[in-house]
Amino acid sequence: MPIVSLQGVTKSYPPATKDGAPVVAVDDVSLDIAQGDVFGIIGYSGAGKSTLVRLINALEPTTSGRLVVDGVDVTTLSERELRRVRGGIGMIFQQFNLFSAKTVRANIAYPLRLAGWAKADIEARVTELLAFVGLSDKARAYPEQLSGGQKQRVGIARALATRPAILLADEATSALDPQTTHEVLELLDRVNREQGVTIVVITHEMDVIQTLATKVAVMENGRVVEQGDVFEVFSNPQNPASQRFVGTVIKGVPSPAEQASLQARHEGRLVTFSFRDGDSSQAQVFLDLAEAGLGFELVYGGINDIRGRAFGHLTLAIRGSDAAIDAALTKIGAHATVTEAARATGAAAAEGEVR
């Protein structure tokens, strides 16, 4: 059974003006998050990501639909019961939201005090959490004495204090530089692997999804337009919004401008071959072209690695008779995805998708 399940969930806000239309922030969203998943939710600003997280966190009621969190249908609960559900969910934020007047230790202890833990248990748990996030030497420091990455480590320790089953991270690394982002993502990965915490990461940064998430949902205008395994969505995005997002981080696919520049600089037909781990071999492409007696040159490419699985794109300029090239591309199309750039001569792009 999924740990978080949304079925046709909609959240709308009253119109901003008297005769305006209601704002549908989340529009008929259905998704399941399995126990132990790192589930990424991506989308441009205003897509509804934070609203979705506030619904999962039971901070706001849904307008319609069914939302089940950790076995409990939160759409039917009283405020008191909701508080218990929220206790099983940790949350971290872009701006860390630490108490500036409290030490690191007191910040982490805060939710445990609220939950009524005994003093000795609090001490032991906080000491353990400080070690886990690598901040044992900062226990007495105040937030203002910490770097952004250290502050987020405190945020993570505090969010995990009561041993929640779910951790929600809304743009948790967006205020950090790339190196610090990487360190925080590694920590979140450990939280998931070592403690089995299900993590929902909201971000507009695709590389966060690429390095951390196992599943991803792409949101646009309140709707989930594509969802699935990160490797599947990244290596073969179906929706235009997903393609735009993925295009910003995927290595090896020339942009239209780069294609034009490649075409101006290289003789022959420009063809991109796409491969995915296990289902094809780039070596076979070279063999097939050589066997057909075609000349070719590698002009663009890149290999992407997502949690140990690779996919890549190679663009070749191929020289030879059109008939020989067409025959070779048909053959290769049986084991790799073949996309030919529109030719400078004005010939239509030949696109063969065979999988």
Ligand SMILES: Nc1ncnc2c1ncn2[C@@H]1O[C@H](COP(=O)(O)OP(=O)(O)OP(=O)(O)O)[C@@H](O)[C@H]1O
């Ligand atoms: N409390 C609210 N009242 C009215 N409209 C709201 C409210 N909260 C969010 N919205 C609207 O809902 C839509 C989705 O907002 P949301 O904050 O969920 O987007 P987001 O995907 O998190 O964006 P960002 O990437 O900028 O954080 C926006 O159009 C926003 O203006």
Ligand SMILES: [Mg+2]
């Ligand atoms: Mg947001």
